[in-house]
Amino acid sequence: MTGQQDAEAGSTVALVCAGCDRSLEDCAFCDEVDCGCAVCYRCCRAAIGESMDPVHAHGG
Amino acid sequence: MYDYVAGKQDWVSAGLPTEGQLPSRPRAGDVARKDVPTCRVNEALDEVAERVRAAGWDASVVVNEERVVFGLLRAAELAAGRGRSVEEAMRPGPSTFRPNVPIEEMAGFMGEHQLHSAPVTTSDGRLVGLLLREEAERAAHELHHAATEGDER
Ligand SMILES: [Zn+2]
């Protein structure tokens, strides 16, 4: 599970949704870029009953 | 750590049935801690960290004057060092969850993703409370036991 660590310096580790194989920047559930069971927003929403909020931190 | 017992007490206070039939499933909003310390983006991190620790917490939710969630300070961010503002240290735009998510789903996901805490917000982004994994798991576990006992009747 930690095999990516050598490459972490500059390059972005490819993260893939466990549900649909879509590539992700970070896990939609835990926000981690190195989540071992990453899910995309859509799969996460489907899994927890369509009731997760979209992120809107920037009140811009 | 926290001398708070999540679970049945919350169902009672939510007016949900607790005896004689399967309890209504507790939701993220029922179990989320409403007393989570909050802070503002422009506060000094060390002051917030001190306040949070004094309250017996290791996390704080960053909100604006309308309690809209802007960020999250978990233990790592709270320890991020002196001379910084909350805004510099926080995790901006954390994933937030609606109060009606079933607690078993949240507990399962939080365990799988090793997520220690998750902010629960209304649909307009206002903080309801912070759901702690151990409390989500405890509530889910109690639900599981209640369901098993229910079957034996
Ligand atoms: Zn997906």
Ligand SMILES: [Zn+2]
């Ligand atoms: Zn994750």
Ligand SMILES: [Zn+2]
């Ligand atoms: Zn048990």
